[in-house]
Amino acid sequence: MSKKKAQGTNLLYQLIGEARGYDDVIIMGRGDPDFDTPAHIVAAAKNAMINHHADSTPPEGLLALREAIAARVKRVNNIDVDPVTEVVVTNGGQEALFLMALAVLAPGDELIVPEPNYNTYADSLAFAGGVKVEVQTYAEDDFRADPADVRAAISDKTRALLLVSPNNPAASVISPADMREMLDIAIANDLMILADDIYDLFVYDEFEHVSPASMPGGKERALTLNALSKAYSMTGWRLGWIVGPADLMARVRELKAAISGGTSVISQHAGIAALTGPQDAVEMMAEAYRWRRRLVLDALDAMGIKYGLPQGGQFVFADIGFTGMDSGEVAQRILSEQHVLAYPGSAFSKDRKDYLRMTFLQPEDQLIEGLERMKVAMANIVAEG
Amino acid sequence: MASKTKAEILAGHEANTALNARSLAPAPRHAKDLGADGMFSPLDERIIAAASEALEAGQTHYVDVPGIAPLRSEIADSLNRETGARYEPGNIIITAGLQESRFLSIQKIGEDFENIGVPAVIHPGVWKALGVRAREVVSLPVDAERGYLPAVQAIADAVAGGCRLLYLESPSRLTGAAYTSEEVAAIAQGLSNAGAAAIWDGGCGPWVEGGCGSLAATEESPEHITTIGEAVPGMGLASWFIGYIAAPEDQIPAMQSQKQIMAICTSTAAQFAALEATKLFEEARGLRLGQLAQFKSDLTKTAASQNIAVIAGDALNIIALRASEAASARLREAGYEFADGASFGAPGVIRLNVNAVASAALQALS
Numbered sequence: 001m002s003k004k005k006a007q008g009t010n011l012l013y014q015l016i017g018e019a020r021g022y023d024d025v026i027i028m029g030r031g032d033p034d035f036d037t038p039a040h041i042v043a044a045a046k047n048a049m050i051n052h053h054a055d056s057t058p059p060e061g062l063l064a065l066r067e068a069i070a071a072r073v074k075r076v077n078n079i080d081v082d083p084v085t086e087v088v089v090t091n092g093g094q095e096a097l098f099l100m101a102l103a104v105l106a107p108g109d110e111l112i113v114p115e116p117n118y119n120t121y122a123d124s125l126a127f128a129g130g131v132k133v134e135v136q137t138y139a140e141d142d143f144r145a146d147p148a149d150v151r152a153a154i155s156d157k158t159r160a161l162l163l164v165s166p167n168n169p170a171a172s173v174i175s176p177a178d179m180r181e182m183l184d185i186a187i188a189n190d191l192m193i194l195a196d197d198i199y200d201l202f203v204y205d206e207f208e209h210v211s212p213a214s215m216p217g218g219k220e221r222a223l224t225l226n227a228l229s230k231a232y233s234m235t236g237w238r239l240g241w242i243v244g245p246a247d248l249m250a251r252v253r254e255l256k257a258a259i260s261g262g263t264s265v266i267s268q269h270a271g272i273a274a275l276t277g278p279q280d281a282v283e284m285m286a287e288a289y290r291w292r293r294r295l296v297l298d299a300l301d302a303m304g305i306k307y308g309l310p311q312g313g314q315f316v317f318a319d320i321g322f323t324g325m326d327s328g329e330v331a332q333r334i335l336s337e338q339h340v341l342a343y344p345g346s347a348f349s350k351d352r353k354d355y356l357r358m359t360f361l362q363p364e365d366q367l368i369e370g371l372e373r374m375k376v377a378m379a380n381i382v383a384e385g
Numbered sequence: 386m387a388s389k390t391k392a393e394i395l396a397g398h399e400a401n402t403a404l405n406a407r408s409l410a411p412a413p414r415h416a417k418d419l420g421a422d423g424m425f426s427p428l429d430e431r432i433i434a435a436a437s438e439a440l441e442a443g444q445t446h447y448v449d450v451p452g453i454a455p456l457r458s459e460i461a462d463s464l465n466r467e468t469g470a471r472y473e474p475g476n477i478i479i480t481a482g483l484q485e486s487r488f489l490s491i492q493k494i495g496e497d498f499e500n501i502g503v504p505a506v507i508h509p510g511v512w513k514a515l516g517v518r519a520r521e522v523v524s525l526p527v528d529a530e531r532g533y534l535p536a537v538q539a540i541a542d543a544v545a546g547g548c549r550l551l552y553l554e555s556p557s558r559l560t561g562a563a564y565t566s567e568e569v570a571a572i573a574q575g576l577s578n579a580g581a582a583a584i585w586d587g588g589c590g591p592w593v594e595g596g597c598g599s600l601a602a603t604e605e606s607p608e609h610i611t612t613i614g615e616a617v618p619g620m621g622l623a624s625w626f627i628g629y630i631a632a633p634e635d636q637i638p639a640m641q642s643q644k645q646i647m648a649i650c651t652s653t654a655a656q657f658a659a660l661e662a663t664k665l666f667e668e669a670r671g672l673r674l675g676q677l678a679q680f681k682s683d684l685t686k687t688a689a690s691q692n693i694a695v696i697a698g699d700a701l702n703i704i705a706l707r708a709s710e711a712a713s714a715r716l717r718e719a720g721y722e723f724a725d726g727a728s729f730g731a732p733g734v735i736r737l738n739v740n741a742v743a744s745a746a747l748q749a750l751s
Contacts, residue, residue, distance in 0.1 A: 030447070037445035045440060045654060049433045054624055056421075091481050091648040098647050102517060106397055123646040127518070159390060190390045221388055235447045236653030238481065248391065251398045258404060258513035261484030264652045265624040266436075 011328050012119075012347045015335055022339040026362060026370035029331075029343035031168070031314060033361045035233040035288075037270075038281035044273030048266050055265045059257040061089025061241075065268045068275040069241050076200060078214035079224065085246040088253050089263050089271075092238040093198045093227035098124045099259070100194045100223045100242060103252045105130035109159040111194070114145035116317070116349040118168045133158070136351075139308040139319055143170035147181040154185070160192040161185070163212060166199040166312025169348050169357040173207045173311040183212050186221060193222040198240075199313045201231045201282060202289060207311040213243070220245050223252070230314065231282055232274045237267040289314055292360035292367055299371040303378055314359055317345065321354030323381050331356060333381060338373035403516030418722040419737040419746055422483070422508075422558065423615065423623030424592075424702055426673070432620065435661035436654050444653050450645045451637070452479025453656050459663040460616060460629050467591065469602035470612065472631045478640055479616065479659075481651045482626035483588060486613035488514040489647075490584045490630055491552065493640045494611060495520050498550040498582070502543040506533040506730040508558040508586075523548045532562020532698055532705070533731055541575045549581045556589040556597060559729045559736055560705040561698025563590070569598035576600075576609060588614030588628075592702040594674055601631065608633045619673050619702075620662040625655040677701035680739045687747040701739060706747075708735045719749035 012029075019025045048055075060066065066083040073079040081087055090096040097120065105111060107129030113121060115134040125132050133153050137143040150161065163182060165174040174182065186193050193212050200209045213222040227240030242252055256262075296316050300307055306319040320330050327344035334340050345355030360367060398404070451457065457477040464470045480486045491514045495501050500521035503511060515522060523543050525535040534557055543551065553572075556563040564572065576583055583600055590597035601610040611632040616622070630640060644650075681701050688695045688706060696705040705726070708716070713735055716723060723746075726734025737743045 032447050036443045037440070042437075042440045042445070046433070046437045049428065049436060049658075053428045053433075053621055056418075057624060091652075094646070095648045103398075104394055106394075120646050123642075127643075127646065129518075159394075190388055192388075192390060192394070221391065234445060236445045236650070238648060238650070238652045245391075247395055251395065254398070254404055254513075255517060257484075258510075258517050259485065259488050259647065260481045260626070261510065262482070262624075262626055264481070264626045264655050266654055266658075267652050 011344060015331060015341060018335060019341040025339045025341060026366050026373070027341045028358045028362065028370050029341045031230070031359060031361065032235045033230065033233040033285065033314070034363055035285055037232060037234050037237070040277050041232065041234070041270050041273045044277070045266050045270040048269030052265055052269055057262045057265050057268065059262050060087065060253045061263055062265065062268045065089055065272050068272050069243070072275050073224070073226070073243050077197060077211040077224070079211055079219065079243060081243045082246065086243055086249050088242050088249060088256055089268060090240045090242060090256065091260055091263055092229060093196070093225055093240040094120065095260065096225035096227065096240045096242045097121065097196065098127070099252050099255050100225060101125055101128045101130065102255050103223065103248060104160050104192050104194065108157060110155060110157045111160050111162055112150055112153050112158060113162045114164070114167065116170050116345065116352045116355070117162070117164060119348050121162060131157070137170060137172065139306060139317070142311060143167060143172035143308040143317065145172070145174065145178070147178055147185060150182060151185050154189050158189065158191060160194055162194045162196070164196040165209060166203060168199070168313060169315055169343070169345070170308055170317045171310030171313040171315055172308065173203055173209055176208060176210045179210050179212055180215060183215050183218050187217050191221070193218070195222050195224040197224055197226045198230055200226065202286060202314055203312040204290060204293060204310065209312065223248060228271055228274050233285065234270070234274065237270055239263065239267045239271045289360060292364060295364065295367055296358060296360050296371065299375065303375055305378070314361055316358050316360070318356050318358060319354055320356055325381065326353045327356055328353070330381065334374055334377040337380065338377040340370045340373045340377070342374070401516050403512045417720045417742060417746070419740070419743055420722040420724040421738055424619040426619050426621045428621030429662070429665055429669070431665060432658050432661045436658035439657035440654055444657060446653070448650050448653050448656065450650050451641050452477065452651060453660065456656050456660045456663070459660060461631070463663060463666070464601070464612065464631055467596065468587065468599035470599055470631070472601070476631050476634060476637065478630040478632070478637065478644060479651045479656060480628040480630060480644070481648055483613065483615050483628040484510050484514070485648070486628040486630050487511055487586070488517065489640050489643055490611050490613055490632070491515060491520070492518060493643050494582065494584060494636055495550060496639070500548055500550070502540070502548040502551040504533070504535045504553065506559060507552070507554060509728045511552060525551070532557050532560035532696055534562050534564065537568050537571045540572055544575055544579045544581050549579065551576070551581065551583045553583055554586040556593060556698065556700040558586070558589065559726060559731060559734065560696045561589060561700030561703045563593055563597045563699040566598040569600060570603055573600050573603035582609040582611070584611045584613060586613050588618065589700040589702060590614070591618055591670055592674065592677060592700045594678065594701065597699065611636060616659045617662040617666055620666060620669060622655070622659060622662060625652070625658060627651060627655045627659050674701060677739050680741060680743065683744050684737070684739060684747060687744045691747055693747065696734065703736055704739050704743070705734050705736045707733060709733070716746060716749055719746070721746040721749060
């Protein structure tokens with residue numbers, strides 16, 4: 001496959017591979033926080049290696065962790081779940097997403113997905129044999145998913161709605177009013193809801209995150225995923241979860257047993273420490289992201305690049321359509337010339353060739369340096385007309 | 386109001402007999418639990434130190450989808466040394482345990498084939514992996530006198546009948562019976578002649594004294610053979626869930642993409658622990674084999690004294706017995722857990738993990 005023909009995930013792999021070859025590369029694409037996992041969580045893992053390394057774990061995870069998860073989703077998301085029957089621990093949010101798709105969708109079923117969205121949603125859906133029905137969102141609306149558009153997309157094959165809030169990569173947050181309307185649409189049409197709450201602790205300004213399962217009528221038809229990767233800087237630990245109604249969760253458990261059997265007990269003990277221990281590191285990181293977000297937005301303003309205001313999450317979806325170039329080409333130019341990796345929008349959707357996803361998950365000095373270099377690259381591109 | 390959609394979803398799952406029919410053997414829950422698949426061994430303090438050091442050095446982030454490079458290299462070297470295979474690090478994907486290895490290999494390699502041949506008696510995790518997304522299965526008859534392995538002729542018959550992908554265990558996860566080198570060569574020749582492929586679970590191979598033949602080591606068809614198993618077994622990492630897939634180069638991209646879709650990568654701490662364990666494995670295995678040989682010999686004698694038939698098996702880490710329902714019930718009443726052969730497709734057989742407690746379990750049968 002030639003470089004210029006690569007698309008989607010393959011294009012990402014190609015760019016990531018090239019980035020590894022630069023000693024001075026600044027990665028502004030990948031959703032991996034620069035902070036290391038807080039020390040008390042690492043200490044708990046070390047303790048688990050000594051005292052719990054041979055603990056047995058059922059596929060759904062250690063009960064102590066499921067209890068901690070149940071307490072967390074009650075505290076943060078206002079979702080009531082029974083830790084015994086309504087929680088399954090997963091190998092990160094990615095496995096949670098995969099399991100949710102397999103649990104709810106049969107071949108031919110349609111899933112309504114606000115677009116743009118994270119590329120592996122489509123991959124998980126394809127594995128399950130489902131059909132993605134996209135609802136467009138627009139930068140000028142800050143990528144708001146309009147419930148009216150969702151309603152219009154429903155067919156007799158629609159089985160579920162995917163609601164990702166804050167969204168990846170567009171960073172939009174579904175307002176409480178819109179979420180209520182989405183849920184009413186689901187109830188009226190007897191649809192299931194797949195909710196991705198992984199960025200729920202990262203919401204900015206006046207915006208508010210709400211889980212559909214916390215609303216009246218929501219819990220019995222919603223599967224909600226989350227993970228420790230983003231909030232606790234634990235991407236390498238591969239620890240996430242799904243919560244939902246007991247009858248569906250019994251199927252999620254069976255699927256988890258079939259796909260990977262269980263989840264590392266060391267990661268699980270680390271997860272218990274994360275959820276039950278001090279939370280000041282989470283707030284420290286959230287504060288850093290708030291500040292860095294401002295840095296990125298100011299730099300984009302200075303470059304004259306438009307974007308949908310990131311209401312949550314850890315990234316900005318920036319419109320580079322004024323260059324007249326495909327985002328893959330722009331990402332390639334920025335990487336080759338300035339050794340800065342931003343993810344092309346075409347990796348997320350074939351309709352987003354005018355966008356770049358930029359994260360603010362780098363130390364501030366690197367972020368500032370990366371933005372400066374990007375400014376140079378964009379100026380070169382514009383100068384070439 | 387009850388959701389009709391949800392009721393339909395649940396009914397669809399209920400109808401999935403492969404996913405529902407058999408249960409997986411759980412990890413051990415207490416000292417008398419002899420039913421687990423994994424080898425639950427002490428964890429060497431050097432492994433703890435290496436994993437801790439990696440975490441403290443900031444190895445808490447995503448790593449490459451197929452695994453950290455030095456571990457892939459060590460796994461390839463280990464397979465080559467143990468079985469005579471010829472894998473390169475690029476042939477290796479580190480997985481979140483054996484079950485993920487089963488699932489990834491069966492589902493992704495299976496996409497290229499109309500059906501898959503599976504022994505009638507096989508680990509229940511194989512049926513689970515098959516059940517997630519329906520595949521046409523060709524059932525390979527097994528020979529009870531041969532430790533419930535399919536006879537070489539049964540495999541040849543399936544291939545002659547058009548089956549071009551086989552899933553095989555050697556040693557058997559139920560009895561520990563393994564194919565001889567001659568049988569492995571004959572299977573390989575048959576597959577090669579037909580251009581057929583195989584997924585080969587050789588995970589119990591390290592527990593056969595003197596080694597165990599592997600399809601991947603034959604001259605005839607290494608480019609069609611995918612090997613799976615637990616990474617560094619018997620080193621106290623069973624609950625860390627870490628396994629491997631060793632596959633032909635052309636099979637790697639599809640499985641790597643699927644791994645990204647399913648989990649992005651495997652736990653970083655587990656990979657660094659496994660990396661250290663590879664350095665200690667040879668010495669530890671030698672000691673372990675000696676222990677297991679003694680335990681299994683004791684068990685066999687105890688079984689004979691209780692008039693319990695032992696099914697011959699080469700792997701020393703498990704022992705399979707013929708046991709009536711009443712005998713099984715007595716064992717349970719005495720507080721012992723075991724793997725029920727019915728979940729493998731062999732009612733009337735029970736499987737025990739070979740360890741110091743197992744002889745006491747057999748005494749409980751009397």
